[in-house]
Amino acid sequence: MKRFTLGLSAGVLALAALMTSPARAADPVTLGVSIPTADHGFTGGIVWWANEAKKDLEKAHPGLKIIVKTAANAPEQANQLQDLVTVNKINALVIFPYESASLTQPVAQVKKKGVYVTVVDRGLTDTSAQDAYVAGDNTAFGKLPAEYIAKKLNGKGNIVALRGIPTTLDNERFDAFSGVLKAHPDIKILDAKYANWNRDDAFKVTQDYLTRFKNIDAIWAADDDMAVGVLKAIDQAKRTDIKIVFGGAGSKGMVKTILDDSNKLIQADVSYSPKFIYDAVKLTAEARLKGEALPATTIIPSVLITKENAKQFYFPNSPF
């Protein structure tokens, strides 16, 4: 696995240099983008960034047509894939699959028809069904906060964590988080409960944590939406023992908070921007216009966001 540790734009540049496949004639590219509907902040961002990509890229490349489709569940997404191929006659596809397993076969069918397939975020169970894979870095998503918290607490303290919805994605993040803390025996994870990536549930779970544990040094909210609920619960309980609340994903609101230094609990975040759909569309479109291929795996790195670099991650127009 190749990892880029520079900023995103640097990654894109590096990619361009890596493109090695021989150039075919610059055929017009019809690129289908299949993504989940906006049902929470993150997917909302996905939809917004996908449409941004369409706007920017169609303007820049006259021979490019981008079709964005959203689906509310896996079967609907599978149906859309068929429509994209038969009705819209796409020759390139960027897909953010609803689920890995159930969309592997439908995607394989699309690839069989000669469409170039880039899979984003959730890998398919059979990687031969895809040409390229672009994803965020879930390991860093859990690792960076753990390292940050450990450092700030000087290797000693009590942490409670929130989890999202029971999925492999959530497991990867939590395992990375707890993995780092194993090296710090004086830091205890008191409990980790699911709050469904939902502000209200995070509020309730945090309220109960605060009732249960009289001494908490840091809360890993594991998501910026959940961090909103965590902060409100702390406010309400007027607790002063908590020094750090760490969200995740780098939402507009959190980045702004860091930028403005408006909440002393929020000093850092980890990027996991829905912007990777923009990058994936852009990489795929530009490569295909030249008739080139992408590397098999591209990891959009998750980066620690602090006051120093926050500006780079602040997109005031994005809904996320």
Next chain:
Amino acid sequence: MSVSVRFDDIYKDFGPVRVLHGVSFELPPGRIYGVLGENGAGKSTLMKILSGYEHASAGEIRLDDRLVSFKSSRQAEGEGVVLIHQEFNLAEHLSVAQNIFLGHEQRKGWLLDDRAMRQQAARYLKQVGLVINPDTPVRNLIVAEKQLVEIARALSRHARVLIMDEPTATLTPTETRRLFELMRQLKADGVTLVYISHKLDEIEAITDEIVVMRDGRFITRAPTDSLTRQQMANLMVGRELSDMFPEKTPPASAAPVALAVSGLSVPGWSADISFTVRAGEILGFAGLVGAGRTETFEGLLGLRKRSAGTVSMSGQPVTLNTPQQAVKLGVTYLSEDRKGKGLHVSMGLAQNLTMLMLEHYAHPLLDLQAERAAMAHAKDEFGIRTGNLAARARSLSGGNQQKLALAKFLHPDPRVIILDEPTRGVDVGAKRDIYFQIHALAQQGRAVIVISSELIELIGLCHRVAVMRAGQLQTTLGMDQLTEEELIAHATGTH
């Protein structure tokens, strides 16, 4: 295949209430027994125990000297003991054929044998004299037809003991006659029949022997032909029954017309019905089942769509399009379908009583005290027998439910009251109470309309009787013309 039935010291308690007090008697095989008793005498409960719908609290039942104790009606039917309910037990959305075989479906391998069931259903329907496609959904049938389907269903179970609880309450005389023929045929085949009815003329016509019950106890038994109807009635009530009907007092000739209906049409049911009824008058409506009487009045009250017709009250034209307007104008209608349209059986007695005029008790909070007081008053006024005024309506016996329903629709103090089959399924004693009550209503200056299938009732009670046939008003007979022959002739069109 004939089978005898023996009850030995049967007790039944419903919670704190004992309804059967050690009933013992035997029914030798192959005869037709009439079981007589007022509502609440315990006859229905006893028969439900026999047929597996209820369990005795104590006591034994023997079929041909074999001790049986049915856990369910299904088990009882397996032994050939079948009860035809007073209340229908049909699945409204299923077809007639599906209902007849409900729970005993015939199969061909894994699948239902619809064809065979349909054919056999048609045969049973023919036996009970119901001309109808077996595929018709039961919800499309009228009450009398449902009753016949129930009987057809019992036939399909190959009953050895067949219990009929008020099977003719909704049937026309012709249908009743056909049912009797069928019963005699079943008796000849060796079936033991138990016939429960309040209609003493029918008991006299069809049964071989009567068993009298009163207050949950066996009272006596006697061959039917050894008793007169009057004697039977006296045995049931346990006292001398004087005349069933009060003396008729015709309304003053100057009494104002309380309600005048002109040119009323209810699409599909009746056309161009016009009549008037005066204050203090009891106007009867006679006709066969399906003649459109009920539907006409439902149309009048706005409970059913009507296409034409004008209404005036006390000489003033009025707008009457909804049941709410009717109540405001002082017109109420007691439906023939007590449980489906008349009473909320799962609600309390007082709640039922005051339902039509809650605004009277709401200021703006309901005065529960006043409601209870009204109920206590109604209990005395209408002679509703219940130990517990806080009970639900379903805990009352049929006759007492009917009295409660009557009280409910009289509670708003209507000027015009329409009573549809006011004594259906009611015993002799309660019937008499209701007749006197109706008479008193007229005496108070109300206009009373009685729709009834019991000719005796119309003749005994009404000042005039309008006869309907096939949606048309045939004639209106005055007091001096009221005879059974005359009424039947107009109702059947054989005049």
Next chain:
Amino acid sequence: MQPALTDTPRRSARWLARIQAVGPLIGLIILCLAGTALNRDFATVDNMMNVLTRTAFIGIIAVGMTFVIISGGIDLSVGSMAALIAGSMIVLMNKLAGSGMAPMLIVLLGMVLALILGALFGLMHGLLITKGRIEPFIVTLGTLGIFRAVLTWLADGGALTLDDSLNNLYGPVYYASLLGVPVPIWVFLIMAAGGALILNRTAFGRHVQAIGSNEQVARYAAIRVDVVKIVTYIFLGLCVGVATVLYVPRLGSATPTTGLLWELEAIAAVVVGGTALKGGEGRVIGTVIGAILLSVINNILNLTSIISVYLNAAVQGAVIIVVAFLQRGRRND
């Protein structure tokens, strides 16, 4: 040998009837004892207040739902409706915030909007169900999708966040206390008491029960069935509006996950509380207990770690079934 009419069956029958009436309460008490045993912090005033405050939203909605269910209806859309109302309030208040209007007035207008929207949505449901003759399940399943989609569209899939200055002004509606009891609990109590009074002591409440018990009989008793049904949906809409007025200041935001699955929680509270899902009879007080019970289960699970977090939902499910069993009605009744 006449068997004595013993007291035993009577007494046991009454005892059973009483159990059924107070089943949810017994369940709640047992849960609370268990909670206290598992974690002494459970029985603290602060924790009680937390639980009751968070119950307020679902509880208030469930009070309205009790009426709809007793009348024989159902409303699946309440969670989405709350989300859309919350979003609309925030959009309106943020718009007005730039206009120089007095902030207090803006917040008041936001609250009024919530109530108006709730009533309008309820009216729409009622009309579609009675005049349009569509099953309530289908009508509200449809609006469940519509409401949430419109909110998501308003929020561009992200979050709608209330202007900070307004949020500070509005915050006390959720966070402030009166006589030591948080405002949402007061509102919940008032709504519940009002609901119980309306259901048991007004003509409207009686009519609701009559319609659910037997619609045909109600029609023959000159009850304006359609009007009463419509009013039950409007009342529920108003309850959703009130709940939303309390909800918005909590987080100062609305997202596409706001109010997710509230409909199931509200319906569960109603049914656990002893109201028949088929309508006809029910108790507001039971609903209140049911709603609290559901919150307490979650609270206890959060306060302890004896059960794998993966099994939390199973515990909730089991408790709901046990309580429902305790208060089940006689089937033949």
